[in-house]
Amino acid sequence: MxxxxxxxxxxxxxxxxxxxxxxxxxxxxxxxxxxxxxxxxxxxxxxxxxxxxxxxxxxxxxxxxxxxxxxxxxxxxxxxxxxxxxxxxxxxxxxxxxxxxxxxxxxxxxxxxxxxxxxxxxxxxxxxxxxxxxxxxxxxxxxxxxxxxxxxxxxxxxxxxxxxxxxxxxxxxxxxxxxxxxxxxxxxxxxxxxxxxxxxxxxxxxxxxxTDTSTAEAVKLTENIFRSVNIALVNELKLVYDSMGIDIWEVIEAAKSKPFGYMPFYPGPGLGGHCIPIDPFYLTWKAREFDVATRFIELAGEVNTAMPAHIVARLGEELDKRFARGLNGAKVLLMGMAYKKNVDDIRESPALKLTSLLEARGAVVSFHDPYIGVIQTGREHAELSGRESVPWADVVGGGHDVALIVTDHDAIDYAALVAASPLVIDTRNATRAVVDHREKIVLA
Ligand SMILES: NC(=O)c1ccc[n+]([C@@H]2O[C@H](COP(=O)([O-])OP(=O)(O)OC[C@H]3O[C@@H](n4cnc5c(N)ncnc54)[C@H](O)[C@@H]3O)[C@@H](O)[C@H]2O)c1
CATH class of the missing domain: 3.40.50.720 (NAD(P)-binding Rossmann-like Domain)
Structure with missing residues (x-):
C-alpha cells in the first residue's frame, strides 16, 4: 500500500x-x-x-x-x-x-x-x-x-x-x-x-x-471575469462609436500601439464558449452567500448578453435601408456556428442565439461552418440539433439576401463571400482584407 x-x-x-x-x-x-x-x-x-x-x-x-x-x-x-x-x-x-x-x-x-x-x-x-x-x-x-x-x-x-x-x-x-x-x-x-x-x-x-485551494479557484475566475468585463466595455464602445460613424476596429488597432497600459479586446456578436459566458456567474452566485454585490460583473453580463439582439436589429435596419424589405422571409446565411475562430466547439455560441432570434422574426436561416458539419444535440438550443452546414459551393453560388459573419474562421475566402452576397454584416472584422465591393460590407 x-x-x-x-x-x-x-x-x-x-x-x-x-x-x-x-x-x-x-x-x-x-x-x-x-x-x-x-x-x-x-x-x-x-x-x-x-x-x-x-x-x-x-x-x-x-x-x-x-x-x-x-x-x-x-x-x-x-x-x-x-x-x-x-x-x-x-x-x-x-x-x-x-x-x-x-x-x-x-x-x-x-x-x-x-x-x-x-x-x-x-x-x-x-x-x-x-x-x-x-x-x-x-x-x-x-x-x-x-x-x-x-x-x-x-x-x-x-x-x-x-x-x-x-x-x-x-x-x-x-x-x-x-x-x-x-x-x-x-x-x-x-x-x-x-x-x-x-x-x-x-x-x-x-x-x-x-496559499490554498480557494485562492487558486479565485485566480481562474478572476482571469475570465477580466475578459468578460473588457469585452463588455468594447462592445459598449462599439455602439457608441458606430453611432458617431467611427470604426471601432480602427480605434482599437491604433490604441494598441501604446506600449503600456492598454490591452486590446475585440467586440463581437455576443459571448460564447464554456468559460466567459458562464464562469462570472459562479462568482456572483457565491458572493450572494457573503452579502456582497457584484454589480460590475452583472453589468458586463447584461451588455454582452444584449449583443445578439443588437446584431439582429442592425441587420434588419440595413435590409430595410438598402433593399426596402424586412427580416420576414429574408434569406440569412450565417457564417460560422462555432463560438470562436478555428475551433469545432458550439457550446454557448452566439450563432445559436442569433439563429433563434432571426427565425423568431421570420428570417430563413442557413449556416456554413467548415468545422461544424451538423449541429449536435447539446445542453442548449435542442431545436437546432441536426441542422447541417450548407456546402461552400452554395455559399459562393449566392441565393441568400445577406451573409452574417459570426465566426471569423481563417479557412473562409471572405473576398468570394462578399462577391456572392448582396449584403454582408461582419461582426468580427473578418473582411478587413477584402478590397472589392466594400460598399456591401457593414461592420456591426
Ligand atoms: N474548454 C475550455 O476551453 C476550458 C478552458 C479552461 C477550463 N475549462 C473548464 O474545464 C472543465 C471541463 O471543460 P471541457 O471544455 O473540457 O468540457 P468537455 O465537455 O469538453 O469535457 C468534459 C468531459 O467530461 C465527461 N464527463 C461528464 N460527466 C462525467 C462523469 N460523471 N464521469 C466521467 N466523465 C464525465 C464528458 O463526457 C466530457 O467528455 C470545465 O469546468 C470548464 O469550465 C474549459
Whole structure:
C-alpha cells in the first residue's frame, strides 16, 4: 500500500499512474501531456463514444491531431475506460468534468459531485486528487473534500487534495496546455508540493503555488471575469462609436500601439464558449452567500448578453435601408456556428442565439461552418440539433439576401463571400482584407 510520502518518488521516476476524468477539451490535452512526460495514463469518461474513438487511436477534437491520439493508443502506456471502479489504480487523479450553469443560471455542480463520489468509492491511501474544472472559491474544500473523506480516509494524512485551474485556450497555436504556468493550491502544504511536482513534470512553463485551494479557484475566475468585463466595455464602445460613424476596429488597432497600459479586446456578436459566458456567474452566485454585490460583473453580463439582439436589429435596419424589405422571409446565411475562430466547439455560441432570434422574426436561416458539419444535440438550443452546414459551393453560388459573419474562421475566402452576397454584416472584422465591393460590407 503506497503512502502520500511515496508520491514524490513515484512522480520523479514516472512510476506514478495518472487518471484523468473527463476527456474533453481540457482532459484530453492533459492525458497527452502526462503521457508525453512518461507516465502511465488511464482516461475515464462517461461517454462510451469517446472511449471507443481513443481505443481506435482517433481524435474527436479538431485541433488535436490524430497522430497524437494514435501514438497514445499504440504506446502500451494508455488505457481509456468508462469503468470508474478502476480509479483506484491511479496514483494521481485529475478531475476535468463540466461545470455549466443550471437553467436558473446557478452553478451546476452535479458532474463534480458524481465524480467525487466515484473517486471516494475506490479511494485509497497515497492518492493525490486534483480538481481542474473551473468553479467558485470553496468548491474543493467544501464540496469535494467532504465527499472524499466520507470514505473514512483523511485529506492531508491518507490522501492529498489540490486545485489547479485549467487555463487552456483551445485553438491557440502559441500556448498549449504545457506552455501555460499551472496555478496550484493545496489542502495543506504536502498536497500543494505534490501537485506542483506533478505539473512541473508534465509542463514546461512552471507552477505558481498559491496559499490554498480557494485562492487558486479565485485566480481562474478572476482571469475570465477580466475578459468578460473588457469585452463588455468594447462592445459598449462599439455602439457608441458606430453611432458617431467611427470604426471601432480602427480605434482599437491604433490604441494598441501604446506600449503600456492598454490591452486590446475585440467586440463581437455576443459571448460564447464554456468559460466567459458562464464562469462570472459562479462568482456572483457565491458572493450572494457573503452579502456582497457584484454589480460590475452583472453589468458586463447584461451588455454582452444584449449583443445578439443588437446584431439582429442592425441587420434588419440595413435590409430595410438598402433593399426596402424586412427580416420576414429574408434569406440569412450565417457564417460560422462555432463560438470562436478555428475551433469545432458550439457550446454557448452566439450563432445559436442569433439563429433563434432571426427565425423568431421570420428570417430563413442557413449556416456554413467548415468545422461544424451538423449541429449536435447539446445542453442548449435542442431545436437546432441536426441542422447541417450548407456546402461552400452554395455559399459562393449566392441565393441568400445577406451573409452574417459570426465566426471569423481563417479557412473562409471572405473576398468570394462578399462577391456572392448582396449584403454582408461582419461582426468580427473578418473582411478587413477584402478590397472589392466594400460598399456591401457593414461592420456591426
Ligand atoms: N474548454 C475550455 O476551453 C476550458 C478552458 C479552461 C477550463 N475549462 C473548464 O474545464 C472543465 C471541463 O471543460 P471541457 O471544455 O473540457 O468540457 P468537455 O465537455 O469538453 O469535457 C468534459 C468531459 O467530461 C465527461 N464527463 C461528464 N460527466 C462525467 C462523469 N460523471 N464521469 C466521467 N466523465 C464525465 C464528458 O463526457 C466530457 O467528455 C470545465 O469546468 C470548464 O469550465 C474549459
Amino acid at each position: 503506497s503512502k502520500i510520502e511515496d508520491l514524490g518518488g513515484l512522480i520523479g521516476d514516472r512510476r506514478a499512474s495518472v487518471g484523468v476524468i473527463g476527456l474533453g477539451y481540457v482532459g484530453l490535452p492533459l492525458v497527452l501531456a502526462a503521457h508525453a512526460a512518461g507516465f502511465h495514463v488511464i482516461g475515464f469518461d462517461s461517454d462510451p463514444e469517446k472511449i471507443s474513438r481513443l481505443d481506435a487511436g482517433e481524435s474527436y477534437i479538431r485541433h488535436i491531431d490524430s497522430d497524437a491520439t494514435g501514438a497514445l493508443a499504440q504506446s502500451g502506456r494508455f488505457a481509456a475506460t468508462t469503468d470508474m471502479q478502476r480509479l483506484g489504480e491511479a496514483d494521481i487523479v485529475l478531475i476535468c468534468v463540466p461545470t455549466p450553469l443550471t437553467v436558473n443560471r446557478e452553478p451546476d455542480m452535479r458532474y463534480v459531485e458524481l465524480t467525487s463520489q466515484a473517486i471516494a468509492a475506490s479511494l485509497r491511501a497515497g492518492q493525490l486528487v486534483i480538481l481542474e474544472s473551473t468553479t467558485y472559491p470553496g468548491t474543493t474544500e467544501d464540496l469535494v473534500k467532504p465527499v472524499l473523506e466520507a470514505s473514512g480516509l483523511k485529506s492531508g494524512t491518507d490522501f492529498l487534495l489540490a486545485y489547479s485551474p485549467e487555463r487552456e485556450d483551445p485553438g491557440n497555436i502559441d500556448y498549449g496546455t504545457t506552455q501555460i504556468p499551472k496555478v496550484v493550491g493545496g489542502d495543506g502544504e504536502p498536497a500543494r508540493s505534490a501537485a506542483c511536482a506533478f505539473y512541473e513534470a508534465i509542463t514546461s512553463a512552471g507552477t505558481v503555488p498559491v
